Amino acid sequence: MAESVERLQQRVEELERELAQERSRRALGSGDGGGGRARIENMSSEVVDSNPYSRLMALKRMGIVSDYEKIRTFTVAIVGVGGVGSVTAEMLTRCGIGKLLLFDYDKVELANMNRLFFQPHQAGLSKVQAAEHTLRNINPDVLFEVHNYNITTVENFEHFMNRISNGGLEEGKPVDLVLSCVDNFEARMTINTACNELGQTWMESGVSENAVSGHIQLIIPGESACFACAPPLVVAANIDEKTLKREGVCAASLPTTMGVVAGILVQNVLNLLCFSRFLLNFGTVSFYLGYNAMQDFFPTMSMKPNPQCDDRNCRKQQEEYKKKVAALPKQEVIQEEGEIIHEDNEWGIELVSEISEEELKNSSGPIPDLPEGIMVAYTVPQKQEDSVPEVTVEDSGESLEDLMAKMKNM
Amino acid sequence: MAESVERLQQRVEELERELAQERSRRALGSGDGGGGRARIENMSSEVVDSNPYSRLMALKRMGIVSDYEKIRTFTVAIVGVGGVGSVTAEMLTRCGIGKLLLFDYDKVELANMNRLFFQPHQAGLSKVQAAEHTLRNINPDVLFEVHNYNITTVENFEHFMNRISNGGLEEGKPVDLVLSCVDNFEARMTINTACNELGQTWMESGVSENAVSGHIQLIIPGESACFACAPPLVVAANIDEKTLKREGVCAASLPTTMGVVAGILVQNVLNLLCFSRFLLNFGTVSFYLGYNAMQDFFPTMSMKPNPQCDDRNCRKQQEEYKKKVAALPKQEVIQEEGEIIHEDNEWGIELVSEISEEELKNSSGPIPDLPEGIMVAYTVPQKQEDSVPEVTVEDSGESLEDLMAKMKNM
Numbered sequence: 001m002a003e004s005v006e007r008l009q010q011r012v013e014e015l016e017r018e019l020a021q022e023r024s025r026r027a028l029g030s031g032d033g034g035g036g037r038a039r040i041e042n043m044s045s046e047v048v049d050s051n052p053y054s055r056l057m058a059l060k061r062m063g064i065v066s067d068y069e070k071i072r073t074f075t076v077a078i079v080g081v082g083g084v085g086s087v088t089a090e091m092l093t094r095c096g097i098g099k100l101l102l103f104d105y106d107k108v109e110l111a112n113m114n115r116l117f118f119q120p121h122q123a124g125l126s127k128v129q130a131a132e133h134t135l136r137n138i139n140p141d142v143l144f145e146v147h148n149y150n151i152t153t154v155e156n157f158e159h160f161m162n163r164i165s166n167g168g169l170e171e172g173k174p175v176d177l178v179l180s181c182v183d184n185f186e187a188r189m190t191i192n193t194a195c196n197e198l199g200q201t202w203m204e205s206g207v208s209e210n211a212v213s214g215h216i217q218l219i220i221p222g223e224s225a226c227f228a229c230a231p232p233l234v235v236a237a238n239i240d241e242k243t244l245k246r247e248g249v250c251a252a253s254l255p256t257t258m259g260v261v262a263g264i265l266v267q268n269v270l271n272l273l274c275f276s277r278f279l280l281n282f283g284t285v286s287f288y289l290g291y292n293a294m295q296d297f298f299p300t301m302s303m304k305p306n307p308q309c310d311d312r313n314c315r316k317q318q319e320e321y322k323k324k325v326a327a328l329p330k331q332e333v334i335q336e337e338g339e340i341i342h343e344d345n346e347w348g349i350e351l352v353s354e355i356s357e358e359e360l361k362n363s364s365g366p367i368p369d370l371p372e373g374i375m376v377a378y379t380v381p382q383k384q385e386d387s388v389p390e391v392t393v394e395d396s397g398e399s400l401e402d403l404m405a406k407m408k409n410m
Numbered sequence: 411m412a413e414s415v416e417r418l419q420q421r422v423e424e425l426e427r428e429l430a431q432e433r434s435r436r437a438l439g440s441g442d443g444g445g446g447r448a449r450i451e452n453m454s455s456e457v458v459d460s461n462p463y464s465r466l467m468a469l470k471r472m473g474i475v476s477d478y479e480k481i482r483t484f485t486v487a488i489v490g491v492g493g494v495g496s497v498t499a500e501m502l503t504r505c506g507i508g509k510l511l512l513f514d515y516d517k518v519e520l521a522n523m524n525r526l527f528f529q530p531h532q533a534g535l536s537k538v539q540a541a542e543h544t545l546r547n548i549n550p551d552v553l554f555e556v557h558n559y560n561i562t563t564v565e566n567f568e569h570f571m572n573r574i575s576n577g578g579l580e581e582g583k584p585v586d587l588v589l590s591c592v593d594n595f596e597a598r599m600t601i602n603t604a605c606n607e608l609g610q611t612w613m614e615s616g617v618s619e620n621a622v623s624g625h626i627q628l629i630i631p632g633e634s635a636c637f638a639c640a641p642p643l644v645v646a647a648n649i650d651e652k653t654l655k656r657e658g659v660c661a662a663s664l665p666t667t668m669g670v671v672a673g674i675l676v677q678n679v680l681n682l683l684c685f686s687r688f689l690l691n692f693g694t695v696s697f698y699l700g701y702n703a704m705q706d707f708f709p710t711m712s713m714k715p716n717p718q719c720d721d722r723n724c725r726k727q728q729e730e731y732k733k734k735v736a737a738l739p740k741q742e743v744i745q746e747e748g749e750i751i752h753e754d755n756e757w758g759i760e761l762v763s764e765i766s767e768e769e770l771k772n773s774s775g776p777i778p779d780l781p782e783g784i785m786v787a788y789t790v791p792q793k794q795e796d797s798v799p800e801v802t803v804e805d806s807g808e809s810l811e812d813l814m815a816k817m818k819n820m
Contacts, residue, residue: 004415005414005415005418008415008418008419008422012418012422012425015425015429019425019428019429036529036530036531037520037523037530037533047521047658047659047660048521049519049520050519050520050521050533051520051521052520052524052530053524054521054660055522055524055525055661055663056524056662056664058621058659058660058661058662058663059620059621059662061659061662062619062620062621062662064620064621064662087526091526091665091669094523094524094525094526094665095524095664095665109460110447110459110460110462111457111458111459111460111461111462111465112465113447113548113549114463114465114466114504114506115504116497116500116501116526119547119548120446120447120462120547121446121547134529137529137530137531138523138529139523210469210472210473211468211469211472211474212474248457249457249468249471250464250465251465251468252465252466252468252469252471252472252474253465253466254466254469254505254677255500255501255673256505256674256676256680257673257677259497259670259672259673260669260670260674260677262669263666263667263669263670264670266666267664267667267706268706270664270666271703271704284704284705284706286706289706293681294681294694296674296677296694296696296699296708298706298708300706
């Protein structure tokens with residue numbers, strides 16, 4: 001009898017432990033571990049229901065990429081795990097990226113439920129913790145490194161720089177790409193400062209505070225305009241949500257716009273990583289791509305760096321890029337139309353506008369009703385170039401200082 | 411002592427029951443019930459972390475919509491809950507749509523994990539069951555009705571027609587919109603047949619089998635081209651996945667393209683529902699919007715119905731539309747450019763191309779390297795119209811039969 005009681009007590013303890021585990025699993029994130037899948041050593045093309053990579057490896061058979069498995073060798077850092085960043089992280093995770101670094105210092109709130117990814121039961125958890133849990137469950141083959149801090153403080157900035165420089169798949173190697181998915185001006189400028197100093201290629205993304213427009217932008221220090229060279233075409237929500245909330249107002253957001261921006265961002269990440277490093281066949285990369293959800297309008301353009309940029313590291317990178325170009329054997333190709341394509345940059349990307357200003361105007365009328373929060377950076381293009389006008393900062397009638405001041409006041 | 415044993419036995423039973431419940435919750439879907447949120451009677455604009463609608467209601471303050479709450483009065487039916495349909499359903503759920511009807515007969519597989527939404531622990535569950543569970547947890551204010559069947563069989567088609575006609579928020583009323591998110595030609599034709607017969611407005615969506623292009627298309631029976639009038643510009647994966655799998659091959663897919671297509675689809679749903687019925691301010695609606703992920707190219711156009719359409723209900727709807735237009739007081743507005751805008755249609759939408767063919771060509775070169783699976787429907791536009799060419803089926807050099815045959819063979 002005594003033995004029976006002891007056995008029952010042991011069973012109660014065992015069950016209580018299991019129950020606590022189940023509950024913490026469920027509280028931490030959406031169904032984890034037990035229900036997930038085992039890790040997979042090598043990506044296979046086998047067409048069976050149990051192969052999570054069959055539809056991606058089929059890109060090879062379709063002639064889209066020659067070596068999809070290479071995606072496992074890349075590391076991407078995502079700063080900001082909100083409406084755009086979380087979906088960006090999920091897409092890269094499902095694509096089977098090698099490693100993801102996530103940076104955010106916010107908590108999941110029910111107020112975030114109007115965008116994809118987070119779920120109500122995660123309210124109260126830190127965004128990076130909740131995201132890691134969900135993503136690890138979706139694809140245990142991806143490595144995750146999460147940092148629950150604000151990159152804009154001095155101390156954290158040092159650590160952030162260090163992880164960008166050393167957090168690659170192989171410790172000590174830099175990450176391949178930094179993605180900015182933040183919601184405020186200060187954080188964007190911080191990423192810009194870090195990437196200019198490190199010569200780190202990154203992509204900017206943003207959604208306007210009225211929720212109906214967004215953009216992505218590729219920044220290669222020294223080669224294309226940095227965030228301090230010129231404000232982006234579509235100025236994203238420049239108001240820190242925390243400041244806003246104190247005043248009882250908040251920016252609007254929609255899962256549609258944020259999903260579209262995340263989708264075109266990750267697609268350009270795939271295009272960039274696969275296209276540039278391994279000369280695969282994954283399409284071109286946009287330097288700037290906007291999205292106007294009210295009119296299904298998607299302007300593209302490119303911007304040269306500003307020789308008078310406030311950021312001295314940007315100016316330094318510009319000098320180094322010039323030297324690099326000058327040192328290379330002449331490879332410039334004169335195209336039929338007379339455009340010059342710079343084949344000598346590391347990424348093999350053409351730095352020309354894909355669409356002329358005239359076409360921009362014609363394609364949806366005279367760009368008349370831009371919603372609040374959109375600024376056209378090339379407002380005063382005095383000299384009408386004949387074919388493909390490259391947009392430079394100097395073309396703008398407004399001074400950079402004016403533009404920056406406007407942005408800060410918005 | 412006996413009492414103690416009994417008490418312990420009861421405790422063991424109790425714990426076993428709780429553990430089973432926890433496990434079934436976790437097995438059924440990502441963290442449900444307990445961790446979710448309570449239902450909310452009225453949408454509030456209050457800016458607090460606990461309000462899941464604050465960021466949506468902020469659209470009113472931003473001047474984007476005047477009456478966001480109206481979204482709760484709408485019912486949308488989604489056919490196909492795969493890579494596009496599941497994300498579409500999630501976006502509408504997070505936006506707080508009134509009711510969703512989901513139709514699919516497939517099961518979740520690990521092979522689906524390269525797209526958003528489903529998670530590995532849901533493998534083996536029916537897609538509609540798994541989706542309902544996840545979506546209900548995300549937003550318990552939405553009503554769900556799911557049907558785990560193939561709409562193309564005779565018996566199910568009857569039931570499908572019945573639910574489109576009667577499955578509105580108020581039983582007996584039709585749904586407001588049908589969204590096609592299927593992956594094969596037969597299912598698209600079935601939806602087309604049903605919607606032509608019922609005069610039901612619907613939207614088509616698709617992603618090419620090489621994963622790098624997609625499209626959405628708005629079809630208002632009698633007013634714009636139906637799916638049988640003309641094949642869509644970008645022909646979506648016309649091969650049934652089941653057929654393919656038997657041969658050991660499968661279509662490629664990416665979370666990016668599918669996420670973008672779902673995003674522009676739902677954005678156009680919001681534009682359509684808010685814009686048309688309540689004269690809100692939610693932007694225009696695209697009749698056709700394509701997405702080429704390799705080149706960030708987004709062509710838009712519109713298509714008139716084909717007077718010789720094979721579907722007799724389409725021809726009937728065209729006649730009725732003509733009568734309706736003729737019976738209305740003359741409201742046609744001659745614009746500056748000489749275009750005619752039909753203000754007399756129920757949806758208040760202009761049926762004109764947003765971008766000229768010339769612009770299409772210029773905007774990304776001569777549309778040269780369209781990936782396999784894309785067909786340009788306006789291949790032979792012999793007569794060059796001066797300003798805004800409306801694309802009609804008659805413009806095409808190929809006969810409809812030829813095009814259809816091609817599509818079936820792809």
